[in-house]
Amino acid sequence: EPITISIAVGTAAVLTGYLSYPRFYCYWSECCEPERPLNQSGLQADLRGKFFGQHLAQEVIYRALSGFMTNTNPKKPLALSLHGWSGTGKNFVSKIIADNIYGLGMNSKFVHLFVATHHFPHDSNLQQYKDQLHTWIRGNVTLCPRNLFIFDEMDKMHPELINAIKPFLEYYDNIDGVSYRNSIFIFLSNGGGDLITRKVLDFWTEGKQREDLQLQDFESVISLGIFNNQKSGFWHSSLIDKNLIDFFVPFLPLEYRHVKQCIIAEMQHRGKPVNMELVEKVAREMTYYPKEQKLFSDKGCKTVSAKLDFYL
Numbered sequence: 001e002p003i004t005i006s007i008a009v010g011t012a013a014v015l016t017g018y019l020s021y022p023r024f025y026c027y028w029s030e031c032c033e034p035e036r037p038l039n040q041s042g043l044q045a046d047l048r049g050k051f052f053g054q055h056l057a058q059e060v061i062y063r064a065l066s067g068f069m070t071n072t073n074p075k076k077p078l079a080l081s082l083h084g085w086s087g088t089g090k091n092f093v094s095k096i097i098a099d100n101i102y103g104l105g106m107n108s109k110f111v112h113l114f115v116a117t118h119h120f121p122h123d124s125n126l127q128q129y130k131d132q133l134h135t136w137i138r139g140n141v142t143l144c145p146r147n148l149f150i151f152d153e154m155d156k157m158h159p160e161l162i163n164a165i166k167p168f169l170e171y172y173d174n175i176d177g178v179s180y181r182n183s184i185f186i187f188l189s190n191g192g193g194d195l196i197t198r199k200v201l202d203f204w205t206e207g208k209q210r211e212d213l214q215l216q217d218f219e220s221v222i223s224l225g226i227f228n229n230q231k232s233g234f235w236h237s238s239l240i241d242k243n244l245i246d247f248f249v250p251f252l253p254l255e256y257r258h259v260k261q262c263i264i265a266e267m268q269h270r271g272k273p274v275n276m277e278l279v280e281k282v283a284r285e286m287t288y289y290p291k292e293q294k295l296f297s298d299k300g301c302k303t304v305s306a307k308l309d310f311y312l
């Protein structure tokens with residue numbers, strides 16, 4: 001029978017291809033690639049070209065990721081804690097990171113986003129959340145050592161749940177046979193945003209350039225500030241007193257000029273011609289604080305897209 005012979009030959013060809021090239025199926029399905037390198041030039045270009053007003057975050061994130069991902073034997077997973085007011089780019093930069101590690105970016109099955117108010121809304125279910133989180137992290141890292149776990153709204157997460165993540169961030173070689181040392185944990189929080197703003201404002205009042213702010217100006221301010229703040233999510237957190245966070249990354253409040261950059265980027269992203277009159281109009285519509293100086297956009301760039309929907 002010609003049809004039966006064709007099916008047999010086809011099956012044999014597929015099987016031969018599969019056996020002689022075991023990663024054949026990776027063309028159709030995303031495979032675990034523990035050795036997959038970071039797209040360093042892509043990350044640098046994205047941070048420089050798309051991410052505005054955050055010279056410190058740009059530098060720390062690039063250095064931390066490049067160093068971690070070129071280290072063949074890291075002693076612990078990478079833990080970054082991003083702090084700043086709403087709309088300053090914490091989720092945005094997390095997406096940039098995911099895009100430059102995994103081909104499918106945030107849609108990769110190795111990227112896991114947890115949003116405190118969505119995934120862990122009720123304190124009464126705390127034990128259940130802890131168990132689920134534990135199982136989820138362990139299960140995924142067992143399948144593939146290189147995972148990216150992003151925890152948004154850390155300031156709204158129960159401190160006990162945060163402490164439950166602690167064993168995964170430790171300097172252990174492995175826990176019950178699973179090594180977490182190649183994974184990346186990113187924590188996003190508004191906690192410390194007030195301290196960051198105060199520092200930037202003081203700097204401005206002294207007549208200094210924002211771009212001269214150094215990471216050292218912020219690291220202890222943030223870690224001590226959130227450790228001692230009951231509402232930060234990190235209140236007396238063992239992640240801090242055991243030094244398990246590798247970098248505290250400050251997100252500075254965005255100024256009028258940065259808001260304009262966001263508007264221009266959004267117009268270009270939508271394939272629209274850049275209309276500078278509209279750019280100024282939308283930027284002026286945003287509200288700025290403190291009341292006297294009107295320096296920083298109180299929603300960062302967060303409402304830019306919605307405002308453009310209205311005008312475009």
Ligand SMILES: Nc1ncnc2c1ncn2[C@@H]1O[C@H](COP(=O)(O)OP(=O)(O)OP(=O)(O)O)[C@@H](O)[C@H]1O
Pocket residue numbers: 050051052053054084085086087088089090091092093189190262300301302303
């Ligand atoms: N620094 C920035 N550079 C470029 N675009 C930005 C920046 N900050 C914010 N945006 C734009 O604003 C949108 C909202 O920002 P994003 O969600 O990253 O803020 P966030 O800091 O995570 O806020 P929240 O604390 O409320 O979650 C982004 O999708 C991006 O388009």
